Amino acid sequence: MKLHMRNLTKSYHSHPVLNVGEATLGEHGLEGLIGPNGAGKSTLMGLLTRRIAPTTGTVVLEDGEMNHALNPIRSHQVAQLGLVKTNQRIQGFPSLTIRDNLRFAATSHAQETYRGVMDDAQIDEEIEAEIDSYLETFTFAEPDGFANSGGEKKLLDILRCFIMKPRMLLMDEPTAGLPDDVTKKVMDLVKSKVKSGDMTVIIVEHDLELIWKYCSYVHFLSEGEMLFHGTPKDVKKNRVVAEKYMGV
Amino acid sequence: MAYLIFSLSLLLIYIGLAQMLHVQFGLLGIPNFGVVGFWGLGMYAVGIMQVQLDMSFVDAMVLNALLLAAVSYGLGHLILRLERQAILCATIAFSAIVALLAVTEKWMTMGVVGLGTIRQPFRIFGIEEILFFIFLLILIIGIQFYILKLHKSRLGRLMIATRDNEELAASLGKDTFRVKLIAFTLTSAIMGILGGLSAPLNQFLTPNMIVPSITFAVWISLVLGGKEHALGSMLGVFVTFGLFDILIETYAPVSPEFAVLVPNVKLFLYGALLVGVLVFRPSGLLDQRTPSDAVVGTLGRGVLKGAVAIHQGVTKGVATVQGKIEHRKKGGGT
Numbered sequence: 001m002k003l004h005m006r007n008l009t010k011s012y013h014s015h016p017v018l019n020v021g022e023a024t025l026g027e028h029g030l031e032g033l034i035g036p037n038g039a040g041k042s043t044l045m046g047l048l049t050r051r052i053a054p055t056t057g058t059v060v061l062e063d064g065e066m067n068h069a070l071n072p073i074r075s076h077q078v079a080q081l082g083l084v085k086t087n088q089r090i091q092g093f094p095s096l097t098i099r100d101n102l103r104f105a106a107t108s109h110a111q112e113t114y115r116g117v118m119d120d121a122q123i124d125e126e127i128e129a130e131i132d133s134y135l136e137t138f139t140f141a142e143p144d145g146f147a148n149s150g151g152e153k154k155l156l157d158i159l160r161c162f163i164m165k166p167r168m169l170l171m172d173e174p175t176a177g178l179p180d181d182v183t184k185k186v187m188d189l190v191k192s193k194v195k196s197g198d199m200t201v202i203i204v205e206h207d208l209e210l211i212w213k214y215c216s217y218v219h220f221l222s223e224g225e226m227l228f229h230g231t232p233k234d235v236k237k238n239r240v241v242a243e244k245y246m247g248v
Numbered sequence: 249m250a251y252l253i254f255s256l257s258l259l260l261i262y263i264g265l266a267q268m269l270h271v272q273f274g275l276l277g278i279p280n281f282g283v284v285g286f287w288g289l290g291m292y293a294v295g296i297m298q299v300q301l302d303m304s305f306v307d308a309m310v311l312n313a314l315l316l317a318a319v320s321y322g323l324g325h326l327i328l329r330l331e332r333q334a335i336l337c338a339t340i341a342f343s344a345i346v347a348l349l350a351v352t353e354k355w356m357t358m359g360v361v362g363l364g365t366i367r368q369p370f371r372i373f374g375i376e377e378i379l380f381f382i383f384l385l386i387l388i389i390g391i392q393f394y395i396l397k398l399h400k401s402r403l404g405r406l407m408i409a410t411r412d413n414e415e416l417a418a419s420l421g422k423d424t425f426r427v428k429l430i431a432f433t434l435t436s437a438i439m440g441i442l443g444g445l446s447a448p449l450n451q452f453l454t455p456n457m458i459v460p461s462i463t464f465a466v467w468i469s470l471v472l473g474g475k476e477h478a479l480g481s482m483l484g485v486f487v488t489f490g491l492f493d494i495l496i497e498t499y500a501p502v503s504p505e506f507a508v509l510v511p512n513v514k515l516f517l518y519g520a521l522l523v524g525v526l527v528f529r530p531s532g533l534l535d536q537r538t539p540s541d542a543v544v545g546t547l548g549r550g551v552l553k554g555a556v557a558i559h560q561g562v563t564k565g566v567a568t569v570q571g572k573i574e575h576r577k578k579g580g581g582t
Contacts, residue, residue: 049419079421087419093412095476095536096405104405105420112422114434117394117401160420 001063001082001168001200002026003048008057010043018043018224020057026168026200028217030191032232033204035221036245041204042088044221045172049085050075063167080109082167086174088204090153098140098147098156102131105160127163134159138185150177158186162193171203175210187214212236220245253377255494257449260384262489264442265466266473266481267391268435274475275404276431277411278328279336283466285343286436288350288458290316290443295363295453296356305369309444316440317433324432328425343463350455357455364452384445391438392482396540399478407431465489472525474532478540483533492518 003025010018018040025031025048035041046052048059050070059070061083068081093101106127135143138159140152147156154177161169171190175183191214193199205211211218211232218235220228222244228235235241265283272278290312297308327338350357357363370379398404409417410424418424447453465488473484492514502510525533534543 051415051419074418074423075415076418076421076423079419084421085419087416091413091416093409093416095408095412100405104409104417107402107405109406109422112402112406112427114403114430117398117403119401122401164420 001061003083003168004060004062005048006058006060008047008059009055010040010047010052011055016224018047020044020224020226023219023226023229025202025219030194030201030215030217031203032211032215032218033202033221034206034208034211034218034235034241034245039221040224041221042172045085045170045204048170049083050078051085061168079164079166083170084161084164084166084168085170086158086161086172088172088176090150090177091157092147092153094146097145098135098143098152099131101147101156101160102134102163103127106130106163130163134163137189138182151179151182154178155182155186162189165198167199169199169201171201171205173204173206175205175207183210190214250377251498252494253381254449255498257377257381257384258446259485259489259494260381260388261442261446261449262466262469263388263482263485264384264391265439265462266469266485267388267395268439268442269466269470270475270478270481271395271398271407271431271435274470274477274480275398275407275411276428277332278428278432279332280339280432280436281336281463281467282339282341282343282346283439284458284460284462285339285346286316286320286439287443287446287462288343289319289346290440291447291450291457292346292350292357292363292443292453293440294444294447295366298366298447299363300356305367305448309441312444313437313441317437320436320440321429321433323436324429328428328432340460343458343460347455347458350453350458357453360455362452362454366447366451366453368448380448387445392479396478396544399540468522471532472522474534474536474538476531476536477534477538477543479543480532480534483543487521487533488518 005020005023005025007022008018008020009016025033033041033044043052047054048070050059050073054071061068061070061078061081063081070078093104096104103124107124138155140155141148147153154174158171158174169190174186178186187210190201190203194201203211203215215232218230218232219226220235220238220241222240227240227244228238230238265287269280269283272280293312293315294305294308297303297311298305303311323338323342327335330338351359353359354361368376368380370376370383372379398407406417406422406427409422410427414424450457469484469488470481471484472488473482473486474480496514496517497510500510529535
């Protein structure tokens with residue numbers, strides 16, 4: 001899956017925060033999006049998943065032969081097309097257990113009907129097996145209870161997206177709040193899913209070591225504009241990136 | 249006896265309203281403060297169709313359900329995208345409009361003169377009220393059964409997730425607005441159906457029946473019983489309306505000179521209970537962690553034990569009376 005942006009801008013009260021002329025995300029499997037604070041990275045993520053409406057411009061999701069214009073549709077329809085985002089700030093459903101969180105994300109909306117309430121089988125064996133395998137890989141203090149710490153909630157946020165089997169995943173600062181060993185497990189899993197062609201991934205991150213290590217292509221956003229694209233090697237050498245971001 | 253049947257029928261109507269509010273507010277987080285509006289609209293609609301248009305009760309109920317669904321769908325479209333405070337205000341306004349229309353639209357509602365008489369749906373002389381009560385009882389038990397199932401279902405999980413974090417649920421591919429709109433339409437329409445069923449119960453309708461205190465009574469019951477628990481609405485109505493309005497106000501053994509005090513004492517105890525529950529059990533008598541099966545089990549055992557106790561008591565009493573009779577017979581013999 002690829003995302004094409006054209007003349008995409010976002011302004012709040014005539015104050016422009018984002019102005020991306022023309023760009024494509026998702027051509028290289030695992031890509032990074034970096035930039036200083038306030039560059040508009042999270043706004044861009046919100047625009048791409050239709051949580052935020054753009055001021056001008058278009059976003060098109062290319063899925064093989066099909067092109068879906070994202071402008072006219074709502075955020076849940078974007079997710080149903082296979083484009084999903086993990087959250088920067090901790091988000092969750094406090095009334096649902098860890099397992100119910102994952103069941104909820106994995107369940108198709110076609111099964112959540114009024115007639116379905118009377119069915120005795122509310123458990124899907126396939127989904128349960130998948131949940132079990134995730135809970136074996138990632139340890140929670142109470143796997144049958146609720147996510148308690150901030151780290152667990154953040155991890156659950158990422159697992160909720162994994163279990164939906166998205167075709168394209170946007171990760172907004174996935175490592176913030178996660179312990180190092182969990183981050184490594186998450187990133188290794190992402191890498192293997194990308195390698196097997198299950199999904200393309202865009203990572204927004206301040207941890208540059210992680211970007212250099214995992215990403216095959218990097219986009220640089222500063223003051224609302226896409227200033228540079230290239231391989232990690234090119235980006236590291238680039239003078240604009242060095243000046244604007246790395247404080248050299 | 250007729251009075252008790254009337255009170256118990258009203259109790260069932262209140263349970264039904266609280267059950268619907270449980271789905272709206274407890275599961276979905278929609279603060280509907282216009283319960284009396286939907287109930288009153290349904291009641292007047294059935295009254296008008298029967299008295300002014302001379303329709304049969306069944307026809308009137310079906311038409312009423314369709315009318316209420318259409319009104320709720322339209323209202324839901326207007327308000328369910330708004331914030332919770334706005335929904336609260338809008339639903340209060342809706343119920344105020346319904347109450348006002350009942351006064352002003354005299355050509356339909358007869359205004360403050362009142363609209364009547366509404367016939368009983370089951371016309372079997374002598375037991376029509378009891379039949380209607382049994383009908384209501386089956387309806388409420390059916391709804392309760394569905395709500396217990398709903399709590400364990402995928403749809404129930406979707407509702408709870410929508411209440412907890414609507415934006416997150418949408419980002420996971422769930423059409424949260426549609427979930428809220430359909431649930432609001434269905435539950436508000438059922439509130440209207442319960443209103444329609446209240447019409448033959450009250451027989452004669454006046455605008456002063458559509459008062460906010462009904463909304464508040466339903467809300468207090470739900471909050472007391474436990475707004476997020478499948479059985480909270482039922483328990484809440486039992487301990488408010490059932491305990492205070494039926495048991496204490498009507499059947500408490502009070503000597504005549506203190507009888508005037510009963511309504512005031514009732515209000516005092518009512519308030520004390522509410523404050524006590526809110527202080528010690530903020531999420532209601534039943535909170536989310538209380539398993540429904542345990543509550544049903546306890547209630548079932550309670551009813552069973554009660555039945556056994558009554559049976560034993562009756563047998564014992566009969567035995568005693570028989571013993572006395574025999575004793576007398578023997579005494580008479582000597």
